[in-house]
Amino acid sequence: MAIVKICPHCGSIVVPVPILPVKTYLKEQFVKELPLEADWHVCPNQKCPVTYFTKGIISTINDLTTSLWFKNKGPDAPICYCASITRGDIETAVRAGHTTIKAIRTSLDKNLPCDCKKLNPLGDVVAKPSIMR
Numbered sequence: 834m835a836i837v838k839i840c841p842h843c844g845s846i847v848v849p850v851p852i853l854p855v856k857t858y859l860k861e862q863f864v865k866e867l868p869l870e871a872d873w874h875v876c877p878n879q880k881c882p883v884t885y886f887t888k889g890i891i892s893t894i895n896d897l898t899t900s901l902w903f904k905n906k907g908p909d910a911p912i913c914y915c916a917s918i919t920r921g922d923i924e925t926a927v928r929a930g931h932t933t934i935k936a937i938r939t940s941l942d943k944n945l946p947c948d949c950k951k952l953n954p955l956g957d958v959v960a961k962p963s964i965m966r
């Protein structure tokens with residue numbers, strides 16, 4: 834039987850994440866103490882301040898170097914971490930008539946190589962369709 838983990842703050846079902854986004858997005862003073870072998874999770878609840886956590890360590894939105902797209906619903910939320918494209922950038926491009934990812938990226942002059950596996954704050958998003966809604 835799979836163990837369902839919940840957020841220690843809000844009780845939401847959480848998402849397992851690899852260490853790479855945790856190391857990438859936690860502020861430096863936090864990173865010094867990271868147990869790299871631990872099981873890390875992230876709370877997907879937009880209204881909850883808890884972000885990455887593991888046994889004995891709980892980070893919040895204030896402990897990160899960027900905002901997480903699923904916590905920040907504003908136009909400044911990063912959506913593509915590889916090319917620094919925000920929600921507002923995408924909305925502007927769509928309003929201008931660009932309807933494909935390629936057209937949107939081209940209109941923003943941000944057709945850069947994709948590095949989502951490394952830079953998406955959830956790690957491998959393909960494995961986590963539930964949070965992509």
Ligand SMILES: [Zn+2]
Nearest residue numbers: 840843876881
């Ligand atoms: Zn939470």
